[in-house]
Amino acid sequence: MKKISILGSTGSIGTQTLDVVSHHPDLFSVEGIAGGYNISLLAEQIRRFHPKKVSVATKALADQLAAQVPSGVQLFYGPEGLLEVAAGTEADIVVTALVGSQGLQSTLAAIEAGKQIGLANKETLVSAGHLVTKHAAKCGVKLLPIDSEHSAIFQCLNGESLDDIHKITLTASGGSFRDRTREELKDVTVAEALKHPNWSMGAKITIDSATMANKGLEVIEAHWLFGLSYDQIEVLIHPESIIHSFVEFKDYSIIAQLGLPDMRVPIQYALTYPQRLPTPSARLRLSEIGRLNFREMDYDRFPCLRMAFESGRAGGSTPSVFNAANEVAVERFLQGKIKFLQIEDVIAETLDKHEKVDSPELEQIIEIDRWARHTAAII
Ligand SMILES: NC(=O)C1=CN([C@@H]2O[C@H](COP(=O)(O)OP(=O)(O)OC[C@H]3O[C@@H](n4cnc5c(N)ncnc54)[C@H](OP(=O)(O)O)[C@@H]3O)[C@@H](O)[C@H]2O)C=CC1
Numbered sequence: 001m002k003k004i005s006i007l008g009s010t011g012s013i014g015t016q017t018l019d020v021v022s023h024h025p026d027l028f029s030v031e032g033i034a035g036g037y038n039i040s041l042l043a044e045q046i047r048r049f050h051p052k053k054v055s056v057a058t059k060a061l062a063d064q065l066a067a068q069v070p071s072g073v074q075l076f077y078g079p080e081g082l083l084e085v086a087a088g089t090e091a092d093i094v095v096t097a098l099v100g101s102q103g104l105q106s107t108l109a110a111i112e113a114g115k116q117i118g119l120a121n122k123e124t125l126v127s128a129g130h131l132v133t134k135h136a137a138k139c140g141v142k143l144l145p146i147d148s149e150h151s152a153i154f155q156c157l158n159g160e161s162l163d164d165i166h167k168i169t170l171t172a173s174g175g176s177f178r179d180r181t182r183e184e185l186k187d188v189t190v191a192e193a194l195k196h197p198n199w200s201m202g203a204k205i206t207i208d209s210a211t212m213a214n215k216g217l218e219v220i221e222a223h224w225l226f227g228l229s230y231d232q233i234e235v236l237i238h239p240e241s242i243i244h245s246f247v248e249f250k251d252y253s254i255i256a257q258l259g260l261p262d263m264r265v266p267i268q269y270a271l272t273y274p275q276r277l278p279t280p281s282a283r284l285r286l287s288e289i290g291r292l293n294f295r296e297m298d299y300d301r302f303p304c305l306r307m308a309f310e311s312g313r314a315g316g317s318t319p320s321v322f323n324a325a326n327e328v329a330v331e332r333f334l335q336g337k338i339k340f341l342q343i344e345d346v347i348a349e350t351l352d353k354h355e356k357v358d359s360p361e362l363e364q365i366i367e368i369d370r371w372a373r374h375t376a377a378i379i
């Protein structure tokens, strides 16, 4: 029986992780879950999966939840509560499915406690990839990718030497506005931006897909997960999201991973690795799909991706600023405070104001993240 804890159990990745668990009740037990504000769903998850430790965003919510669940469950709240669920249980693997760089300290705590990591929360790796990978190596912890593209690359690389890689290609659906010109993006609404063509995901990542910041975060995530240079990472628009990504080796042979867009496949692979088991996903039938399409990436159309590459190449604290500015800009867009195209302006101006710090320690990352959020909030 593999014991798991989930940070962000009430979100898109969290609920799909629990769906995978419910399809294999003999294989998995749930030690801990952490959510933010959705306590009715947390109460339901507690009744169904019997975690020992549960965390919510605030003390008031923890008190409300206490009235709805069996007295044996240990309830926590706030950042300390996340650390408790990340590191204070007997879990073998922690699924990091919080949204944003707020997941950084709990991911590091889980690693320090020797938990394997099912990594969905890409912002942690963007913000502090050098620290996360260093700690994981020191503690002998595997970072098992859940992000669909990185799971694809991980599966393609199985048993292959990193020295044999020429390039990897991350595929991008193009997001909600892939067929619109920049002129047509001026007055798009939040509701339109939230309509991803292929995936049902949380609000923040859906907006990131529309700006292509998501692929930018994924480029930096791939750099850290696979130890590749930015020159070895390419992005290709593939509107169907059937090829989840591919590796081109130095003999120019290409290995790709394909499947219908269903996150339960990469989630389950991270939980069962190196074993493969049946999933609840439907089968891909290529004869029904008929054809697959590809388009060259246009960096003028999607400047957030260009800024992500530049931030990754600049290194040090720059990706952390890119990430924090993006998080704030997306939140402001979702609240109707800025327009869609201003997301990229907020990121660009915040990056312009930043003075890079090389190899920042955790405390410096936290301080720089705070500075970037404050700066991005008032641009
Ligand atoms: N969704 C997807 O298909 C994919 C997602 N990812 C990545 O996975 C991560 C999660 O994405 P997704 O599941 O879509 O996001 P969601 O917005 O659906 O879920 C976010 C989760 O974080 C929790 N949360 C938010 N704020 C707090 C807080 N202050 N304290 C505790 N918990 C909090 C939410 O709790 P609550 O709702 O209870 O407030 C929720 O459980 C992101 O990093 C994303 O980029 C990667 C690949 C695919």
Ligand SMILES: CC(=O)[C@@H](O)[C@H](O)COP(=O)(O)O
Binding pocket: 147, 148, 149, 171, 172, 173, 174, 175, 199, 205, 208, 209, 210, 214, 215, 263
């Ligand atoms: C499911 C997943 O991994 C997302 O990150 C997905 O990749 C978003 O789609 P696009 O960024 O390709 O639009």
Ligand SMILES: [Mn+2]
Binding pocket: 147, 148, 149, 218
């Ligand atoms: Mn992805």
